[in-house]
Every structure is written in C-alpha cells, then in structure tokens.
Amino acid sequence: MSVLIITEQSDKKIKKQSLESISYGVAVSKLLNVDAIAIVLGPSDDVLSSLGEYGVKKVIHQQTIGSIFSDSRSASILLNSICDQEKAQMIIFSNSLFGKSVAPRLSVKLKAGLVTGAVKLPEISNGFSVRRSVFSGKAFADVKITTPTKIITLNANAFEINKTRGNAEVIESNIEITPSNITVIETKKNEGNISLADADKVISGGRGLKGPENWGMIEELAKLLGAATACSRPVADSNWRPHHEHVGQTGVAISPNLYIAVGISGAIQHLAGVNRSKTIVVINNDPEAPFFKAADYGIVGDAFQVMPKIIEAVKNLG
Ligand SMILES: Cc1cc2nc3c(=O)[nH]c(=O)nc-3n(C[C@H](O)[C@H](O)[C@H](O)COP(=O)(O)OP(=O)(O)OC[C@H]3O[C@@H](n4cnc5c(N)ncnc54)[C@H](O)[C@@H]3O)c2cc1C
Numbered sequence: 578m579s580v581l582i583i584t585e586q587s588d589k590k591i592k593k594q595s596l597e598s599i600s601y602g603v604a605v606s607k608l609l610n611v612d613a614i615a616i617v618l619g620p621s622d623d624v625l626s627s628l629g630e631y632g633v634k635k636v637i638h639q640q641t642i643g644s645i646f647s648d649s650r651s652a653s654i655l656l657n658s659i660c661d662q663e664k665a666q667m668i669i670f671s672n673s674l675f676g677k678s679v680a681p682r683l684s685v686k687l688k689a690g691l692v693t694g695a696v697k698l699p700e701i702s703n704g705f706s707v708r709r710s711v712f713s714g715k716a717f718a719d720v721k722i723t724t725p726t727k728i729i730t731l732n733a734n735a736f737e738i739n740k741t742r743g744n745a746e747v748i749e750s751n752i753e754i755t756p757s758n759i760t761v762i763e764t765k766k767n768e769g770n771i772s773l774a775d776a777d778k779v780i781s782g783g784r785g786l787k788g789p790e791n792w793g794m795i796e797e798l799a800k801l802l803g804a805a806t807a808c809s810r811p812v813a814d815s816n817w818r819p820h821h822e823h824v825g826q827t828g829v830a831i832s833p834n835l836y837i838a839v840g841i842s843g844a845i846q847h848l849a850g851v852n853r854s855k856t857i858v859v860i861n862n863d864p865e866a867p868f869f870k871a872a873d874y875g876i877v878g879d880a881f882q883v884m885p886k887i888i889e890a891v892k893n894l895g
Contacts, residue, residue: 580606580613580667581660582633585675589622592775594671594733596631601736602669603632604698605729614663615745616656618642629745631738636747637663643754646675647761653682654755660687665726672730673774680730690722696735713826713849733774734832734855767821776805778835779854781824783809783847785840785861785880789817794884795839801891807831809841825850840880843868860884 582602584595599615606613615633617625619642628636637659645652656679660668668683670676672694684691696717697708704721707729711718773779780799782792792806799806806822813823824831826849836854840861841847848871851857859872862879869875876883 578609578611578666579663580609580611580669581663581665582613582615582669583656583671583676583679584615584617585671585673586617586619586621586623587772587775589620591617591621591623591628592671593738593777594673594775596738597733597736598669598671598731599628599631599633600739601695601698601731602667603739604736605667605669606632608699608701609667611666614665616659618645625747626744629743630740632741632743633745636745637750638747639750639752641751641754644757644759644761645754648757648759649675649678649682651755651757652679653686655752656683657686658752659750660726667726668728670728670730672732676730680728684728687726687728688724689726689728690724691728691730692720692722693730694732695729696732698736699729710853713830714852732832732853734834734853771799771803771805773805773807773822773824773829773831776831776833778802778804778837779807779824779831779833779851780804780837780839781807781809781841781851782812782818782839783841784811785842786812786817791881792818794880794888798837798884798888798891801888802835804835804837805833809844809847838868838872839884841868842866843871 580602582599585592603613613633614635615628617638625636670680692707694709695707696710700706706719706721708717780795782795807824808818808822810823812818813820826846830850832853834855837858856873858874859868860876860883864877
C-alpha cells in the first residue's frame, strides 16, 4: 500500500505546485502509515533522489511519456499501470490542467472516489473526509470518500512545502505508452514571460487603465517584482492584452501569494478567479469599488499617479 504523488515539470524541473503536492502526499502517507512515492514523468534535469528531502522514500521515473501531457487518455492508462504495480491506495495530483483532466479518468479506471480542489489534509477520525473549495472559493465543502482507493487533486498554495533531509531511491520505469489518438501539430510556448498559473506574484490591469498604450507601468512593476501580468476580461476582449492573460470565472483561475489589481472594479466574475490569492492589493480611484471589500490592502487613487510612485519605491529598495 502506498500514496502516489503525480508530479509535473516545467523546463525539465519539478514545478513548485508539485513540491506542494509532494509535501501534502507525504503528510497523508504519515496519517495512513504507508510509504509516499513520487512519480516523475519525462526527462528531468533535477537530481531525483533529492526529492527524498521532501519525505518520499521512492521516486518512479518514467522517461518515455509520448504525448501524455496533451492526451489525458494515454496519461490515465500509463498512471493506471503504475498504480496497479505499486498497489496505490491514495493518489495525489496538483489541481492543475493536467490533474483536472487526468484524475477523473483515472478515478473511473480505479473505481476510486475523487475529490478535486482540496485545501486541507484529510480528516480520518470518522471515515475519510477532505475539505475542498467550492463556489469559486466562496465556501468549503467537506467530502467523504468511501472507496478503498482514493484520489485527491490539491489546490495551488493550499499546503506549505516541507523540506528537511533525506534521499529517495530512484527507480527507472519503462512502461510502454499506449499510442495516442491525438496528433500534436504545434506547441506554442509563452517565451520570456512568467507563466500565470505558476506565478508567485501577479500584476493585473483593468479598463481603468484606459488603453493598451498604458500597460508599460504594469509591465515595469511586474519585471521589478518578478511577477506575471494579467488583466480583466474586457481588456482581453478589446484586444488590449492577449487572451491568455485574462483571469476570472471565464479566464485563468490563479492563487499567487501577491495579486495587485490596478483599475479593476472587482466584479464577482473577476473575483471568482483571483480570490484565492494570499494577499490582494487594490489600486482604484473609486473608494466604492467592490474590489476593496476583497482587498488586504487598498490604495484609493489615480493609477497614473500611484503606479509611478510604487515603481520608484520598489527601485529604491535595491
Ligand atoms: C458570464 C460572465 C463572465 C465573466 N467573466 C469574467 C472574467 O472571467 N474575468 C473578468 O475580469 N470579468 C469577467 N466578466 C466581466 C465582469 O462582469 C466585469 O464586467 C469586468 O470584470 C470589469 O472589468 P474591469 O474591472 O476592468 O472594468 P470596469 O468595470 O470598467 O472597471 C474599471 C475600474 O477602474 C477604475 N478606474 C477608472 N479610472 C481609474 C484610474 N485612473 N485609476 C484607478 N482606477 C481607475 C474604476 O473606478 C473601475 O472600478 C464576466 C461577465 C459575465 C457576464
């Protein structure tokens, strides 16, 4: 019996969100008194034995993966084989695009109960119950899983990374990949910019910025802070910014440690995608803007006066 943690990589390095999932999976394995095993998919530049520092005893490294990151069917077939081989009792994914698309398929194959978007460790004193975020982060639901095999997808930023000391045994796996029905014609990467989904800090602009020509200050602050840039939906709809920057109910849902919203009203559909951010800073010239109700820090003022001052202050920090 074991807890399997499915990790993901970016540029052949384990993603931060996967390190959170590993720490969570290790904590779950301690609750269940079983071993935690990390699954690494595809070639990696990381020293995989060092994942032992996060508490896993074993790493299974499947080098050959075909196009599983574009094809959830072949991904679930591969992971089903690994789960059978390791007699997995519990499988942890990140609540990422990959986790969201593969975990439901795997749950059908394994006849496993699935909880998506978990935000806390399971409660095992009375059955097995997992707290998940619902209604776009407005409420929580405690969901019981009653099947012997269980799957959880963990929300980003919901669990601290725990690093100590340790070394994991690395096992190379050579499971044959099921030929895919999907042909990947082209992969376009958003070069140079920090990916919104992985960003620790996000600077976002709304219609209050009046036009695309005024985005220089958003980009400058983002560069100084090492942040990703985002926008409200009307901004993307007006082609002021690319659609992949649109956050909210119908855009990307994010949960960075810092979200700075500039000239955004804070409509409920916008908040649905950003209200899981740890700290929200709002800059708006209307003191009645709804976003101030969701903000940790608010600046009532004209963005065109406030932003240059913030940029100057950040530059002075060194
Ligand atoms: C089904 C549906 C789904 C939707 N999904 C999304 C979604 O995913 N994401 C999303 O963002 N929206 C979404 N919307 C749209 C949403 O309802 C709002 O219309 C939108 O978020 C408003 O964008 P905004 O705040 O940039 O613009 P506005 O509402 O026009 O607000 C601009 C803000 O800027 C402030 N401002 C103006 N000038 C300045 C200045 N000089 N300095 C500082 N502040 C200034 C104003 O006070 C105002 O608060 C959706 C709507 C529907 C119906």
